[in-house]
Amino acid sequence: MIYKEIENLKLKLNKCNKQQFEEFCLYLSSSDLDANKRNEIRDEILDHLLEGEKEGKDFQDLFGQNPRDYTKQLVDQLPKSSIKEKLTFSFSLLTISIIIIVGNSSNNSYLFMDVILFSILNGIVVFGFFKLTKRFAFKNSILSILILTLIIQTAGISYYFLKSFFIEIF
Numbered sequence: 001m002i003y004k005e006i007e008n009l010k011l012k013l014n015k016c017n018k019q020q021f022e023e024f025c026l027y028l029s030s031s032d033l034d035a036n037k038r039n040e041i042r043d044e045i046l047d048h049l050l051e052g053e054k055e056g057k058d059f060q061d062l063f064g065q066n067p068r069d070y071t072k073q074l075v076d077q078l079p080k081s082s083i084k085e086k087l088t089f090s091f092s093l094l095t096i097s098i099i100i101i102v103g104n105s106s107n108n109s110y111l112f113m114d115v116i117l118f119s120i121l122n123g124i125v126v127f128g129f130f131k132l133t134k135r136f137a138f139k140n141s142i143l144s145i146l147i148l149t150l151i152i153q154t155a156g157i158s159y160y161f162l163k164s165f166f167i168e169i170f
Helices: 003-010 015-029 035-054 059-063 067-077 083-104 108-136 143-169
Strands: none
Touching (some): 003 035, 015 059, 015 067
């Protein structure tokens, strides 16, 4: 299913099932899974939820009292993303980092250092985001937002500190 179809079908879910489905999708998205298989499972779960609601069932009735455990078990059984997918994602991060740095660079003498530092810190932030998203899925917690904000702020401060440090050394 395409994104628009999924969003339209999610509107048919009751509030509780919609929230649980979104948490399920969040957990799936933050897991190292083959993209096609991840989308296939997402679509199947949505279909089961829609059919279950017609029978008066909710997410817990269909998938157990602990949706996080169910989702974790499901993810553990699915094929992981390929090396090609991982490299493509990493290359995309690097490309975005280069575009941001080159677009905002006023001093070309430190361009290489900027790209390296920003790419490393960008990777740390993205990795942290995926880990936190997976960890806090199915938990209604503002803590995840606060921790992610802290990681982003720390990365930004570290970027400027490290940049200043390396400029003084070189």
